[in-house]
Amino acid sequence: MSIAAASAPLLEVRGLSRHFRLARPWPWAPVAEVRAVDDVSFELHVGETLGLVGESGCGKSTTGRLVLDLLAPDGGEVRIDGRSIRHLSAEEGRGLRRKAQIIFQDAASALNPRLPIGAQIREPLDIHGVGDSASRVAAALQMLRAVGLQGDMAGRYPHELSGGQQQRVVIARALILQPRLVVCDEPVSALDVSVQAQVVNLLKDLQRQFGVAYLFISHALSVVRHISDRVAVMYLGQIVETATRDDLFDRPRHPYTRALISAIPVPDPRLRRERLLLVGDPPSAVNPPAGCRFHTRCPFVVEDCKTAMPTLRAVNGEPTHQVACHRVARGEI
């Protein structure tokens, strides 16, 4: 990663925020606002994978959609190749869509049930008017093979494919324009384990082949460990820890990260572990707790956690390893 880190980042996210107003249950009810994403910053380099993890409702998917301008932010900025992605001309918008793509969990609903898969993989080339018709057909066929499907499957319809094969088609279509960034939102979560491994391997192979960078959003931490170079952990709309893959999984510092990792069951019965069990449910992102948002569940909470919001600070003498926790910053835990 050293070469990549030295160059300018492909994706720069600064102070990104997005709040949602909830419909009022009755007219005189107070306005409730969900802070889905609150002051989130990170970078992604060319050809790199950043894993974005956290539990349901923590703001991972909203972040992914903000990054691709599928949703407008309330604050902050997203830059791709040094250029802001907001307020683009039509021409620039097309350029952005060629550069950046997204893959969702539910492959079946991402595909058009009435179009053969070969044509669906080719479609982005048609839309962007890339090459002539013969070269598009050839490129689609080549991409079909690159994702591990037989060329003679081009004429099949999505319902004739298994879930794993459908996700391969979605990946092929996302990569056909040779984007530099793909946001993968839970791309393997709906797949069975044996098929999940195939798709994870495929994503890694394609990254090597095309040099694409992934923002890999997932609640499945073991998959994230396997695919990521760096990882960011979100809790209630904020990043609480970010580090290289090995630092994060082998030397986690934030109490939430530690609890999250220790909660993952390890497939080895000899390792039934003592774990850091959290009490209670995550609080709602509507009116989140003051101070550190994790303080209501944190086993290490002290008085100032309840009032002052911690910011990300480097730990372990590693500028790449950052943690938002007062007690970690003071070296107390």
Place this chain on the structure above:
Amino acid sequence: MSAPLLSIENLTVGFSTERGPVTAVRGVSLAVDAGETLCLVGESGCGKSVTCHAVLGLLPSNGRVTGGRILFEDRDLAAFSERELERLRGREVAMIFQDPLTALNPVHSIGKQLAEVLILHRGLSWDAAKAEVKRLLDRVRIPDAGRRLGEYPHQLSGGMNQRVAIAMAMACRPKLIIADEPTTALDVTIQAQILELLRELQAEEGLALMLVTHDLGVVAEMADRVAVMYLGRVAEEAAVNDLFSAPCHPYTRGLLRSIPRIDENVARLATIEGSVPSLHAVPAGCPFAPRCENACTACVEHVPEPLVRADGRRVACFAPVAA
């Protein structure tokens, strides 16, 4: 040796579908002893849920047990009337589902529905039931139980509702709980709490647990014994340590190899090629043969019967993994 609490012998379950009849479970035999945890694991569609539903007489109207027997404490469930089955489900065997809301009534407060179960099935008086509800909610670690009694399922989180569903299951002091993916819909930190709770209840009440999951991590953490299912059959059944340290069936080995782990890096995940065939196109021989590295001619032509080996495992395979 006493008979197992639950014994499933050669169970076969068929469904009629628009595309013709299918056999979702084919000759499954399993036993659960009092106080033990048997995990059923396998990929989507392998028949885990159908097996559980058959035990409880909860198959949908297009499904039917077409072969085999289910014995609970040596009583053949086929001979049970609908009322006796109802009693069995109310008293001796309880079920927990992936979605706790399937077991809960949206229009009654959680206190009320728990009390009703206690009055109906355990014959408690209203006052005794009220006290028992409070005790049960405390038991499943619902904080501030006294205040929660009046709340409705939609006011509670998924994790809290699953606790209520567990309280509901415990209400009748069952001997066996069948739990079908009870934590799959929950976040991992909540999953950890619920698994801990199940383990605790089981140890203290001496319950038997039949736990369905597709997560081998959950299996490793919870199981005494494990049955790995594939396309309606049991591929391998073994004590949990044996299964993980030396899988015998190539499918078990493939599954174990293909999961990434939270505690180590691997350069590349091993995979099982292909995907699970549809029930409408079940292979003639061993159902796993088309995807199996070890497959030989016999595997393609004949279905391997599950054989009990010297170490107590049961493996249905002509070409098992060499020890």
